[in-house]
Amino acid sequence: MVIKPYQEPPLLELLRCLNQRFELPNDERQQYINLEKGQQGEQKFSELLENLTNDCLILHGLLLKCNNTLFQIDTLHIFENMIYLVDVKYYEGDYYVNSGNWYTLSKKEIHNPVLQLNRCVSLFRRLLQKYGANLPVEGYVLFNHPEFTLYHADPELPIILPNQINRFMKQLHGIPSKTNDQHMRLAQKLLSDHKDESPYTHLPEYSYEQVKKGIVCASCHSLSTSLIGSRVICNGCGREEKVDNAILRSIKEFMLLFPDRKITTNTIQEWCRVIKSRNTIRRILGKHFTIKGHGNYAYYVNSDQRDDE
Incomplete structure (x- = not known):
């Protein structure tokens, strides 16, 4: 067992x-x-x-x-x-x-x-x-x-x-x-x-401005990807992925690397880079996350996440 x-x-x-x-x-x-x-x-x-x-x-x-x-x-x-x-x-x-x-x-x-x-x-x-x-x-x-x-x-x-x-x-x-x-x-x-995390592991210092933006290929991990129709295509290995899946995967990467940054439509559009439609980003965020705030102050959180701000 x-x-x-x-x-x-x-x-x-x-x-x-x-x-x-x-x-x-x-x-x-x-x-x-x-x-x-x-x-x-x-x-x-x-x-x-x-x-x-x-x-x-x-x-x-x-x-x-x-x-x-x-x-x-x-x-x-x-x-x-x-x-x-x-x-x-x-x-x-x-x-x-x-x-x-x-x-x-x-x-x-x-x-x-x-x-x-x-x-x-x-x-x-x-x-x-x-x-x-x-x-x-x-x-x-x-x-x-x-x-x-x-x-x-x-x-x-x-x-x-x-x-x-x-x-x-x-x-x-x-x-x-x-x-x-x-x-x-x-x-x-x-x-x-059991301890969840060892104090001897450490991460390099990095910032949002330092990391490369774009959608990473799920197969070869290249950042050389393009949006063609409703699919994200890797220019290296040719892997195709539905745009919704690719964006959602990229959002999860963003949350992992920057857990303290707010998830906004503009930020995720910049993060994904190849997605030019803000409506596409907004639709996916609205489907999988809960919106907080209004207008220019709106941001998104996990649907099961409590937010006290």
């Missing part, structure tokens, strides 16, 4: 949207690339777990705190007599291990994922002690990019390579388990202690 399903990190959605309209600084761009890769790996693994048939409680994407230290768990499996903690890595390319250190083939040292796993498992065990739970915990780093290769690794390392994933899934399927209310209370406690 999936207690906490996999969800794309909100930060990733925001950075992806910003990346299409703004040149991210190097640190934030690397953060964005890492999040994209992580999302692909975790989503693939979550899809594999959908076929798990034995009695197991699954929680994806936990951010927990123990002894004032934050730690993240990609996937947690609570069985009757065991907890499996899995850290998913979507690394691509060739790597090797030398004297406990991890490197790319170009000899660039990377963070040792096994050390990261051990830290996470240790903190989680201490958290279980605080909860009064005494289930043993096993941790694994799972590499699920099909083109990942690791050389010179100790066979005793708690890692699962791409060609071992099917075997690992069979291992999970074969664990006898019958969870009860005590296991469910543990899962709910973990869920209630």
